[in-house]
Amino acid sequence: WLGLRHTRLHRESVQTDGTAPTDYSQGLTTPWVALSHAIAADWLVYASWGQGVESQVVPNLPIYANRGQALPALKSRQTEIGLKTGTQRVEGSLTVFDIRRPTYSDIPLPGFTACSATNSCERRIDGSARHRGIEASADLKWSGGGVFASATRLRARRENSSDAGLNGLVPANVPQTTAKAHVRQDLLPGLQAQ
Numbered sequence: 176w177l178g179l180r181h182t183r184l185h186r187e188s189v190q191t192d193g194t195a196p197t198d199y200s201q202g203l204t205t206p207w208v209a210l211s212h213a214i215a216a217d218w219l220v221y222a223s224w225g226q227g228v229e230s231q232v233v234p235n236l237p238i239y240a241n242r243g244q245a246l247p248a249l250k251s252r253q254t255e256i257g258l259k260t261g262t263q264r265v266e267g268s269l270t271v272f273d274i275r276r277p278t279y280s281d282i283p284l285p286g287f288t289a290c291s292a293t294n295s296c297e298r299r300i301d302g303s304a305r306h307r308g309i310e311a312s313a314d315l316k317w318s319g320g321g322v323f324a325s326a327t328r329l330r331a332r333r334e335n336s337s338d339a340g341l342n343g344l345v346p347a348n349v350p351q352t353t354a355k356a357h358v359r360q361d362l363l364p365g366l367q368a369q
Contacts, residue, residue, distance in 0.1 A: 176209040182228045186245045190235060199245040203228050219259045227251045229277050233298040240284060240294040249277040249300065266314040274306040278333060278346065302335035304346040320360035320367075327353045 181204045189196040207225035214220050230248040233241050257270035280301035281290045290296035312325035331349040333341045345351070359369045 176207075176211075176223075178207040180205050180207065182248075184228070184230055184245075184248050186230075186232065188232065188235070188243045188245070190243060197244045201248050203248055203250060205250060217260050217262055220257070221259070222254075222256045224252075224254045227253065231279055231298075237293045238290050238295050239281075239298055241297045246279065246298065246300060251276040264316055266316075268310075268312050270310045272306070272308055272310070275334075276304050276306070278302050278304045278336070280336065280338065280341070282337070301337055302333060302342070304331055304349070305334055306331040306349070320358070322359075323355075323357045325355050329353075 205226035209223035211221040308329035
């Protein structure tokens with residue numbers, strides 16, 4: 176499998192009082208490659224690599240000198256290798272992955288030591304976050320229903336920040352372990368409880 180995706184971004188922003196309008200357009204083309212091989216009747220091994228588009232607008236808060244502005248879109252990269260199996264009753268997968276995403280930091284401007292006063296800082300592109308992990312999932316099916324469960328173990332770290340003290344830290348709002356379960360059962364034709 177080979178593919179290309181072209182993403183066109185266009186953003187316009189203006190503050191509620193009509194000041195500081197911004198207008199931003201950018202286009203990015205990202206590739207995607209995948210291979211798969213059936214190693215047995217119900218077993219498939221696969222590998223994929225691709226890029227995505229990450230974009231962010233600076234929050235429209237008074238502390239930011241560049242509030243409301245769109246930062247340039249950047250590319251993220253993802254590689255994964257996995258194993259899948261499935262029958263009429265059970266499906267399962269095991270995947271290892273490595274994702275690199277751009278990160279953003281609030282940088283105090285000259286004359287400020289923190290981002291607390293009006294126009295005291297700028298949000299800027301600042302290094303990347305690397306997320307490496309493993310995910311396992313299983314889907315047990317029965318007539319009219321089933322249960323799906325998954326678990327992920329993740330090692331996420333900041334890299335290449337202009338603030339060396341951030342390098343090696345866990346990015347904000349990124350859990351290291353997650354577990355999910357989802358039960359479903361048909362009640363009537365076209366009606367399912369979840």
